[in-house]
Amino acid sequence: MFNFTPLLGAQSASAASQSLLEFDGGIKILIDVGWDEGFDAQKLKELEKHVPTLSFVLLTHATTAHLGAYAHCCKHFPGFSRIPVYATVPVVSLGRTLLLDIYASTPLANAIIPPEALGEFNNARTPNILLQPPSPEDITKYFSTINSLKYSQQHQPIPAPHTPPLSGLTVTAYSAGHTLGGTIWHIQYGMESVVYAVDWNQAREHVLSGAAWLGGGSSGSEVLEQLRRPTALVCSSKGTGLAASARQRNTRDDALLSLIRETVQKGGSVLIPSDSSARVLELSYLLEETWQAETTKSGANASLKEAKIYLASRAASKTMNSLKSMLEWMEEGILKDFEAASAQEENQQQQQQQNRGRGQHVNKGDDEKQARHPFEFRHITILERKSRVNRMLATPEPKIIVASDTSLEWGFSKDAIEALASDERNLIILTERVGEPVQQQKGLGRHLWELWHERSQASAQELASAAIINLSNNQVDIQSTRIAPLEGKSENELYQQYQARRKQLASTTQGEGGTATAEADAREEGSETSSESSDDDDIDNQQQGNIIQASAIAQHKKNKTELTDAELGINILIRKKTVFDYEVAGKKGREKMFPYVAKRRRADEFGDMLRQDEYKRADETDQVAGEALRDANSKQLNAIGQKRKWDDQAIRNVNGVAPKRTRPDGTADDEPSEDEEDKIQGPSKVIFGTATININCRISFVDFSGLHDLRTITMILPLVKPRKVILVAGEADETTELKAKLDDLLKDESKEGESIISTPTIGQTIDASVDTNAWTVKLSRSMVRKLQWQNVRGLGVVAITGRLEAASLNEPSEQLDESAANKKAKLDASTSASAAKDPDKMDTTPILDVVPTNIAARSTAQPFHVGDLRLADLRKLMQASGMTAEFRGEGTLVINGTVAVRKTGTGKIEVDGGAYALADPRSADSGTFFKVKKKIYEGLAVVAGG
Template identity: 55%
Template sequence: MFTFTPLLGAQSASPASQSLLEFDGGIKVLVDVGWDESFDVEKLKEIEKHVPTLSFILLTHATTAHIGAFVHCCKHFPQFKNIPVYATTPVISLGRTLLQDLYESTPLACSTVPADALAESSYSLGNTNPNILMQAPTSEEIANYFSLINPLKYSQPTQPQQLPNTPPLGSLTITAYSAGHTLGGTIWHIQHGMESIVYAVDWNQARERALPGAAWFGEVGGEVIKELRRPTAMICSSRGTGLKKAVGLNQRDEALVSLVRETVANGGSVLIPSDSSARILELAHLLEETWKETGSQMNNAKVYLASRTAGATMRYARSMLEWMEKGIENDSFDFKHITLLERKSRVTKMLAQTEPRVILASDASLEWGFSKDAVRSLASDSRNLVILTERIGDFGSSNNALGRYLWEFWNEKNPAAEGDAISVASFSGEGTQVSSRSARAVALDGQELPLYQQYLARQRQLQTTMQGDTGAALETSGAVGDDWSASTSTTSEDSDDEHQGRLLNTATILRHTRKKLGLSDEELGVKILVQRKNVHDWDVRAKRGDEKVFPFVAKQRRADEFGEVIRPEEFARADEEEAAPEALREGAKKENEVGQKRKWEDLTIQTRDGGRQKKTRKADTDDKGPNDGGEASDDEPDDDLEHIEGPSKVIFETETLQLHCRIAFVDFSALHDLRIINNLLPLIQPRKLIFVAGDEAETEKLAEEARTVLAARAGEASNAVDVFTPDLGDTIDASVDTNAWSVKLSRSMVRKLQWQKVRGLGVVAITGRLAAASLASSAEEEEDTPAKKKARLDAVSSTAENDKMDATPILDVVPANFSTAVRTVAQPFHVGDLRLPDLRKFLQAAGMTAEFGGGGVLVINGSVSVTINKLTNRVEVDGGAYNLTDRKSDGVTFYKVKRKIYEGLAVVAGS
């Protein structure tokens, strides 16, 4: 059995994607934990409901639409981070930098506490909604959550980890294949029994400059690879198929470069909003190569990449060249012509310049990130240009994103180009007024503080009831006050970065606040060995990560072995001592007074002019090149988002922009189009086809096209092809056994069965006679002896009435007088899935040489070749005439190879 339920991303303009796959036995698989820029927790309710029953989670792309809610779920949903998660290495690394950029850029990413969760409080605020923010994750927590994800390589079949108290997974395997579109983007293949599922959302068949295409085809030949062919069900996205026609890579790149060249020549600046981790790699590579080749033509314009995690993203990209297109150079992302900007102060300084600039900024929706600051600065000048690189979806809220407004404005001004992938002609804003909303976090005041305290108390009670270990990540009621930062600071310099939550990082606070939080022994986890007295054992079976390692907390030493106080100023570096030796000692003495703490990574010294400057530890800047955000001076003010200590709420401010700049569109989303999918579906030949991840119009249009194409291929009526377009929450039954019936086997039939094991499955051939339950039961009773009848009646006396009501037919043995007539029907046959790599191992173990030649041919002893015909799925053995001299000789390679092939298959005879 296989059912599919879209939780987000079906029949909707929102790009967010969440899908639930359910297999026989209660196995539930969640694919993607996407979100959109509304950051509405109501869109995560379905995930929260299914968390206790999920078997594992799969992630496809490192974009907000596919992974945006991952950290939120880990932090706020009990037991979520205990579920096994699988993704490719680039998705893990780039997803981490994406969400770090997201949470540092906007307070809305934390999401607000739902109004219904505050309605039960005794502190009434009337009908007003205070928009109280949930607790924000720290950078350490984000890194820890992503470290829990299991990395996979392409074409690597993997059996997911089994969780306690979840249904057995059996022989279920998952395999990742390249999806293109993003670095590490994945097409998932899930095999469970007879069910073969291909989950392909947001893929791109074309190869790009830096990113490879989707891996539908093998390296040799034009056939779809065997694992992705003839699936039980194929889940495919419809987003992007509304374009009239696709354009080539060179035409797309040339269109964008020509727009940039024209704008720069007229003295204007160009803004290209994009995501901060996925498609930004392709755009940055294009601009770098363009400036390298034609820099003299644009020597008066500089290129900037503005993202809070730009340096980390590019360092990850340089370390994952094996995931990129073949031929990519080692220094492709070691930029010489692009300056990385990671601080808002540097972005503000850059925007204040008057010379032409090309700005590649996050994000595409212009709701968060530096792209919103850039469009405010550039909107008033008609010489400037904003190039939209993808269609901006509707998030379903009353306040649409600024990017969505620009996209609708471009469509309104250019109706003839609707559906085109490129519009080189740009349109002026003509002074149109645009409302832009910004979010800012402020501290709670008045009755909002006790209101938030009661909400935390209810959450802790809920998590304690569910026996989750995330309760430690919530603040205590006593900590929500003036002493917020003091109660949550860490006392150990060597605390483990992989510990989850603030309390897991702080052993001292755990020891003194256990009763206040009401933490149980299970919530403390393995920390109980050091936090509780007379506890010397902890069950680590089925545990993961730090829960399997004996805890250790390094205490901060205040004195050395001889009892002398350690003075930090005596260990200052030479440059610090030379800069201000006396001020350093005075500052260090003040910071080391009782009750004072200093962060180990920061050293504050007093300069000679009486000011104060902040020194950063060398490890933070040594790995940054000149373009990795390390150009800022140490005394440069950092006016990034104001960090509010303690609980906070979000307030919205609206400003009006006069839109005089020009707007253009060049599709850099790199998604499959209608022509590609119509050509590919007949080659894949799915038995069931499900379309999601698109708006209603393009989904229905693609479904009609698919029905026509598949019906023409099969020579059947169009209504005979199973093509589904589910809405949100609709469950689709796409099982391979939709025409199966249940029968019972008689005891005589069961005694005759001779089961054979084939890759974990039991296989047997049956020749029998189907009879009604009453007739078969009467026949069996006639064969039984009186003693057997009495024993059987005693055993089933309590369920006799239920047995009489059971009308399931029974499959019985064929009577002796019918055996001759059916004997020729049940001939022995071979069952199994022969794989050439497995055959190669068998032959090498038998002392033969077996190596792969060109075209997937296995050559044995240099004289016999074995291939598998992709069309008929038959094994073809070619031994040559000189190997047929003696059929009975064990030394003949041809017959030894055939014998090994038959040994790898199960011979099933009729019973």
């Protein structure tokens, strides 16, 4: 049985994606933990209900729509961080930098506490209180626990604690295109084969290779065998209504560059909203290579050289640094060019060394020819601070700004459009259709997309033509957000009461472990003013206490003196200095023991963890003559062992000015930062405002979304031949249109006119199991003794030829001894008597018995082979046997240079090279053919009914 339920992203304008897959035995798989630009915590309520029963989680793309809520769930959903998560290496690395960018850019990512969660404390004047966001260290920790997989690597995941075993379930990742490390997941469980392909792209791009349907690109002719004929194919319908010609690489690149060149020649600037970790790689690579080519031009042909390119994102440096170790995940052309340039650079260095040895002059201009990583930019300036972005926007010269985010609701793209919208020479290029958060007001990005879409259609222009729409005095209301600390006693008490309710609910549903997690979270959130502190070990071990005390402590954690003696309980012995006795008569649990918590010994795979402070040298401590340096002003300049700071006079230069340190984006370390004004410690709230801007600039659209189009999906699906198709991740109108077209295309696969295509809505469960007819029978004792099981990849296989008998007939007992026959007769008598009293309890299951000898000869079945042989496995077997085995051509394995093994599209194995068996028997080639066939048969099970 296989059930599919879209939690988010089905027939919806929101781009968020969350899918739940359920198999027999209580196995639940969550694919993607997406969010949209609204960051509404209410949309995650359905996901929170399934957290205790999830077996593991799979992630597909490093975008907000696919993992935007991952850190939020780890932070605020009890038990979610203990669920195993699987993804590719680029998705893990780029997803981490994406969330760092999001939480540093918008306070809405913290998530507003839903009003209904406040219960009876809610009123009309309730402020928009924010949850405590995960820190950068928390985000790094959450992503470090994700299990990374490679493409085509079959893996048997480990289920979460307290969930059923997976019983041989395997997951395999295949390239999906669209983003670096983007994944098509293949899930195999028993007879169920599920392919989850949401947001894929078959075409090759500058940085990304195509999807793996045809072997990793469009050059193949057949679909990969592992992805062929699945039980169910979950596919996205997003963007299938757009013109296919607009997505061709050459067409879109020329359209984008022509728009930029035209705008720069008029003295205007270009704003390109993009994400900060996925599609921005394709854009930045194209612009860098274009500007690099412009340096060799002169005159009017080099019009782009005067314009500067800026990449504005708060985590751009981290993103580009993480790409340095991901060349093997990129398109093959990039890797080959980099290897060729590296080899050329090595030859040049050797030549320079020889010239130096001969005393010849070395040209310093060769440094420009050195091999560099594709994302080591020479023409793109990275901006990570708001102050630098504002200074860049204030400059009058033409510029190209690639800024996060596509929705224009957060990130530097929102600041850029406010600065550029008033000049009619400027141009905003939308690179993908912007989604719309459900049940929220329309965002600026969605508004501009609809304006362009409507006016371009009204002017009879195709969507692929990169039409430019002039907006004159178009006023748009944009939403502004400002974070502020909670004010007054009422707001703080409201937040504390919410926290107490959450901790009580967690402790009730999860027992002592939930209480420990609740208390740890309570101490973690806003506990800076607490009068007592404890380390993480003490918090982790404080797993006892009742719900009332945990709630009271969380509610009054900022003022311990308000707790009554009854609320303190046994903790009164350590909270009050004048109390030395406590009545334990009639108490239970921890109320009968002194409140002492032993420290837990922390260890890793190498043994006990060491404390670095205990092994510091004397010159590394902040002490002089055994006295601590409490006052920073009293430090001596040249005291032995004193650690000097950057602002110390001891390291100032001769002019009395301390040297400045620079950050990765080029700003000085002591430069005043506008970003730090919004950082508030402790509970906070968000204040919404509305601002009106006049848009006089121009807008256009060039499709850089990197998604499959209607032509591609209608070509791939007939080759895949899925038994059922589930369409998700698209708006309602395009999903309906795509279903109508696929019904005509896949009508041969349907039975009796039934459609094999399902279009569920959010929360609707679809039964996508294989249509099979199953019957239940009992095997006779004679039949059980005759069975000879064979193992094929963990499955028991046996062929049975038998005769079906009615349940009322007794099994033949001539083969039983006298005692066994008597026992069986008594058992049958008692069974008949009980069945006569209650006919409903009578067992009507038929019995499968052996075929009598007089008709056995006429019912013997022919032997057949069961199993699946992979050529890669056969290659390893032949190499282990001392033979040479290598792939030549496409899908052909050659052993010893004489025998060729091929696998057809239907799974049939063809072995060529039998002519060598007639050669000289003393030749080594004569036995290769038979050895290969023997190894093939050893990998299969030969079964036959007898």
